[in-house]
Amino acid sequence: GDSVTQMEGPVTLSEEAFLTINCTYTATGYPSLFWYVQYPGEGLQLLLKATKADDKGSNKGFEATYRKETTSFHLEKGSVQVSDSAVYFCALSDDTGANSKLTFGKGITLSVRP
Amino acid sequence: GAGVSQSPSNKVTEKGKDVELRCDPISGHTALYWYRQSLGQGLEFLIYFQGNSAPDKSGLPSDRFSAERTGGSVSTLTIQRTQQEDSAVYLCASSLGGWSNQPQHFGDGTRLSIL
Numbered sequence A: 001g002d003s004v005t006q007m008e009g010p011v012t013l014s015e016e017a018f019l020t021i022n023c024t025y026t027a028t029g030y031p032s033l034f035w036y037v038q039y040p041g042e043g044l045q046l047l048l049k050a051t052k053a054d055d056k057g058s059n060k061g062f063e064a065t066y067r068k069e070t071t072s073f074h075l076e077k078g079s080v081q082v083s084d085s086a087v088y089f090c091a092l093s094d095d096t097g098a099n100s101k102l103t104f105g106k107g108i109t110l111s112v113r114p
Numbered sequence B: 001g002a003g004v005s006q007s008p009s010n011k012v013t014e015k016g017k018d019v020e021l022r023c024d025p026i027s028g029h030t031a032l033y034w035y036r037q038s039l040g041q042g043l044e045f046l047i048y049f050q051g052n053s054a055p056d057k058s059g060l061p062s063d064r065f066s067a068e069r070t071g072g073s074v075s076t077l078t079i080q081r082t083q084q085e086d087s088a089v090y091l092c093a094s095s096l097g098g099w100s101n102q103p104q105h106f107g108d109g110t111r112l113s114i115l
Helices: none
Strands: A003-006 A009-013 A020-023 A023-026 A032-038 A044-050 A058-059 A063-064 A074-075 A088-091 A106-114 B005-007 B010-013 B019-024 B031-038 B042-050 B053-056 B064-069 B076-080 B090-095 B110-114
Touching: A003 A088, A009 A020, A020 A106, A023 A088, A032 A063, A044 A063, B005 B076, B005 B090, B010 B019, B019 B090, B019 B110, B031 B076, B042 B064, B042 B076, B053 B064, B076 B090
Parallel strands: A009 A106, B010 B110
Antiparallel strands: A003 A023, A020 A074, A032 A044, A032 A088, A044 A058, A058 A063, A063 A074, A088 A106, B005 B019, B019 B076, B031 B042, B031 B090, B042 B053, B064 B076, B090 B110
């Protein structure tokens, strides 16, 4: 079945540091890939997505590239801010099977200190 | 409102009671999903609706869990004879047509606590 593996957390960075959060996946079909973010006390929000190989999703300074050859979708940001402190979830969805449910990684908590 | 709305936002109940959780999806979204978020299990899929039909109920953890959707809109998730392991945040999401390339939009969830 489908699965998503995220790097272990938590991650603590200083403001303006470079961020990479690793995500790899296994899927039976050709999935779409997503990063969702959950800020403290808030619900899950879509951060970015990529729907086919070599697509790059980007939003709020974050980027991730769909790499089919390495089955990866790593999240990067060049300069993090305190306001980026949140839990980040990598997820996939594919159209094989009965529905396009999301399969999530375990999530990783990012804390950015001033 | 423009987003997915869930109610109640918090629910505390005694073990053995029944609970009903409500989800109001984004208008026009035909696909609706329920997920559960708990510390030990992360985010788990429960059930998927396309219109009023539920073609995939494979994530429901036991026959104490059921869900329905009426009018292609509002959905209710019912848990009968609640157990302590049912304590979690129950999330609802909707998407425009249910295709994999269409993002799912989440509500803020219902935090369920079983005493």
